[in-house]
Amino acid sequence: MIARCLDSISNVEFQHLNLSRGQYLYLYRICENPGIIPNQLAELIKVDRTTAARAISKLESDGFIVKQSALDNKKNKLLYPTEAGLEAWEFIRREGVHSDQVTLQGLTEEEIEIAVNLLRRMRHNIEVDWKFVKKGGRRPYMDQSER
Template identity: 90%
Template sequence: MTEKKEVLREIGMIARCLDSISNVEFQHLNLSRGQYLYLYRICENPGIIPNQLAEMIKVDRTTAARAISKLEADGFIVKKSALGNKKNKQLYPTEAGLDAWAFIQKEGVHSDQVTLEGLTEEEIELAVNLLRRMRHNIEVDWKFVKKGGRRAYMNESE
């Protein structure tokens, strides 16, 4: 039986490979490290507010704010005041943002094809379902720690 820690190592290695590829592939778009993910989510969800975006990507608000500011300064997105709540700023892609998103989507399709090559539809569906369950499990701790909590660790003998 594979040790439990191997699952997270494999997920981490896949994520780092894809992130490294994306950072190289998106250099010509003038997107800094990881900004493509923010832009992608904003294009998928025009009008999203920064707190929702941070929650969706699983980063803290400060990290999201830096990335959002950079995307805005580089002309990929604009912030607009929400109609009912002027404090909330809604995020929208610009024409340049939508153009970049089109390329990012193509890269995503290609990465999916390469990563999932040789897997059956049933295997892919199983992998997605298992990964979602793992994400739901860890989100409980993520939210707890994000609010200042400290996790209680199991004894090493367990």
């Protein structure tokens, strides 16, 4: 629910940047990792390559990013932010800092550290299943009594 609330807020807050729903995630990661290739970006955001390709094309056509061929492998397209992309990223980054402050309001430093550590462990747990399912695996479901 927290992620959905923050995503909904972001989609409203970023409308003036002409970013379509969820595109800010892609732009943010490209700005953080200039020269990233699309497959790495898809893995980082946890989406399939087709979904990433659509978002990347839209960001490129809207002037937020450019693709450049890698020197060592012309098939690999490296993704870089444009000046417009960097300007949008700065606004997105500031909004993220504000959202973090609001979300963590009233928590002690110790509570924040505990929450971050727990979330990292939870993310690791689900990433194992995510990778397994993305490679065609099927998870074995069990009743609550089997846990």
